[in-house]
Amino acid sequence: MDDAPKLDLISNLPLSIIESILVRLPIREAVRTSILSSKWRYRWSGITDLVFEDDLFLLNDKLKKFITQVLLLHAGPIHKFQITTSNLRICPDIDQWILFLSRNDVKEILLELGECEWFTVPSCLFSCQKLTRLELVRCELHPPPTFKGFLHLKILNLHQVSITCEAIQSLVSSCPLLECLSLSYFDSLALNISAPNLKYLFLEGEFKEICLENTPGLVSVTVAMYMSDDVVEHFEQSSSCNFIKFFGGAPHLERLIGHIYFTKFLSIGNELGRHPITYHHLKNIELYQVSFEDIKEILVILRLIIYSPNLEELQISGSSNTSVSPEVLDLDFWENECPLDCAFKCLQTVKMTDISGLPHEMRFIKFLLENSPILEIMSITPSVYAIEGRMHMVTELLEFRRVSPQAKIKFVLD
Secondary structure (H helix, E strand, C coil): CCCCCCCCCCCCCCHHHHHHHHHHCCHHHHHHHHHCCCCCCCHHHHCCEEEEEHHHCCCHHHHHHHHHHHHHHCCCCCCEEEEECCCCCCCHHHHHHHHHHHCCCCCEEEEECCCCCCEECCHHHHHCCCCCEEEEEEEECCCCCCCCCCCCCCEEEEEEEECCHHHHHHHHHCCCCCCEEEEEEEEEEEEEEECCCCCEEEEEEEEEEEEEEECCCCCEEEEEEECCHHHHHHHHHCCCCHHHHHHCCCCCCCEEEEEECHHHHHCCCCCCCCCCCCCCCCCEEEEEEECCCCHHHHHHHHHHHHCCCCCCEEEEEECCCCCCCCCCCCCHHHHHHCCCCCCCCCCCEEEEEEECCCHHHHHHHHHHHHCCCCCCEEEEEECCCCCCCHHHHHHHHHHCCCCCCCCEEEECCC
């Protein structure tokens, strides 16, 4: 029995199982399977996803050589090509790799190279007409004049990319199937977005303008804004209504997340309050660092929630200090701006954080409690700077009338 030949179970595995094993291995380990047996030799060359990450532990020259060899020996289609590493310096080899990919109907390209250098994307990238996903980090992007768009692209993510505003708008509008767009770390950008199939939008940076011109399918928006002196000056000179320009093209929005200066941005313009739009699909709103000392920002919030009849969850964080101007103390504002028949019939959860107990903060909370018939939880987290006024806040909260019999107020202390 000891002399009986041993079965080579690994080599005799079904091809489908071998392929399943290879796609789950890091690319370097997948290449090393060639040593297992003659049947495994170059079997890795047919895998469709080529992912090169920092866990390869290869320095610049060895990493360049390894990627080049993998591409040269590869057989069959390449669906995904990803380089996410800080170990690779900019070199001509990268242009050759992208040229190779452009001739192999690649579907996904993700490039994030070293942190010290910016990579100029070669024009051959725009020949990858089968692309469905493109993610670029720290690079320069210059679409050629002859470029007509990526007809199959669904995901576009540009992070710290040097590209003109006109080129971004042209790129987005020439991708008819685009569903997910992420633009981050841009400066002084005036953006007009036309993408009829867009569903998910993420924006981070300095924006002089954001106009959702043609985005009827948009369901989720996240915006994080910064403001330089130039952007502030631009806002001060602006007369158009940012609220209308932003929300006018997103009638089916379901979720909205706004960070830092977003409500300030929406409050710019002279037409706030006119031409109300009803957001029947908007169910979740999160707004951070809202100034309850600014009447226009409060109007933005009121307009959003009053014209969102199916709102279920609301989260707002304050950004206030203890100095209040006489204008802010004019509490007649609430009687003048809030409709008497207002009711948030679907609102179940409200979370207020970084609250200082300022008059308008408390009136806003009171307004929600009095007009939310199925409210379950009102969570209040006071600002770390509002220590002395916490007992007064609790006393005032307990005095507010709650139209919902099951509404609970939670006062959360970090």
